[in-house]
Amino acid sequence: MFCVNCGKKISKGRLCDTCLSKYHELFKFKKPVLRIKVCDCGRFFFKGWKEKSELVKTLVKLNMKLSWNAKIRKKEIISKEHGNKIFITVHAEGKVDGVNIKEKKSFQVIKINNKCDICSKISGNYYEAVIQLRDVSLSTLMDIISKDEKKFITKIKHVKNGFDIFFMKKPLAKSKSKQLKLLGLNIKASYKLVGKKKGKELYRDFYSVRRKSDGDKSRKNKNTKRE
Numbered sequence: 498m499f500c501v502n503c504g505k506k507i508s509k510g511r512l513c514d515t516c517l518s519k520y521h522e523l524f525k526f527k528k529p530v531l532r533i534k535v536c537d538c539g540r541f542f543f544k545g546w547k548e549k550s551e552l553v554k555t556l557v558k559l560n561m562k563l564s565w566n567a568k569i570r571k572k573e574i575i576s577k578e579h580g581n582k583i584f585i586t587v588h589a590e591g592k593v594d595g596v597n598i599k600e601k602k603s604f605q606v607i608k609i610n611n612k613c614d615i616c617s618k619i620s621g622n623y624y625e626a627v628i629q630l631r632d633v634s635l636s637t638l639m640d641i642i643s644k645d646e647k648k649f650i651t652k653i654k655h656v657k658n659g660f661d662i663f664f665m666k667k668p669l670a671k672s673k674s675k676q677l678k679l680l681g682l683n684i685k686a687s688y689k690l691v692g693k694k695k696g697k698e699l700y701r702d703f704y705s706v707r708r709k710s711d712g713d714k715s716r717k718n719k720n721t722k723r724e
């Protein structure tokens with residue numbers, strides 16, 4: 498038997514593997530170029546702001562269209578960044594109609610600079626909660642805040658007897674004040690009405706953090722340090 502397209506000798510079917518793979522494709526990219534909003538911090542916008550680490554994977558998933566009769570067995574993604582562009586290439590291996598096919602295709606991403614929700618809140622000094630450290634060192638709090646969580650601190654203010662730490666989100670401030678309590682500190686929570694949004698009252702949370710009074714000296718000395 499011979500390939501009906503190129504005339505090469507084959508053992509079965511109508512087309513040789515080379516010609517088959519020309520007519521069969523595993524996948525294609527819906528768009529050769531994607532425009533995506535990306536913040537200086539690396540987060541990007543796709544159905545909401547997403548973490549940088551997911552960028553290439555998310556865009557491949559979004560843009561890749563598998564042929565209806567294709568099965569992909571192996572997929573490798575290679576991406577290169579250059580200026581405001583990302584070049585993404587996908588190497589795939591699989592089968593179309595039972596024929597083994599190797600395929601390599603690329604698309605391009607153009608990054609459009611845009612401030613993400615977190616960064617615009619930071620630059621606007623937005624905050625929902627404040628931890629007020631009084632006669633307690635700043636490191637007592639900072640030591641229990643992870644690098645990722647630090648992104649949600651919008652401001653640190655040095656005040657008389659201590660520091661005010663402004664948090665973008667209430668739950669983080671709440672959980673940190675609980676941790677401070679476990680360290681043997683005294684926490685006093687209060688709430689301040691700051692306005693209304695869509696008919697709902699908006700409150701800011703304040704956590705005043707102090708050392709425990711003399712009754713509890715052993716715990717205090719063990720768990721807190723003075724600067």
Ligand SMILES: [Zn+2]
Pocket residue numbers: 500501502503504505512513514515516517
């Ligand atoms: Zn052929």
Ligand SMILES: [Zn+2]
Pocket residue numbers: 536537538539540612613614615616617
């Ligand atoms: Zn950002």
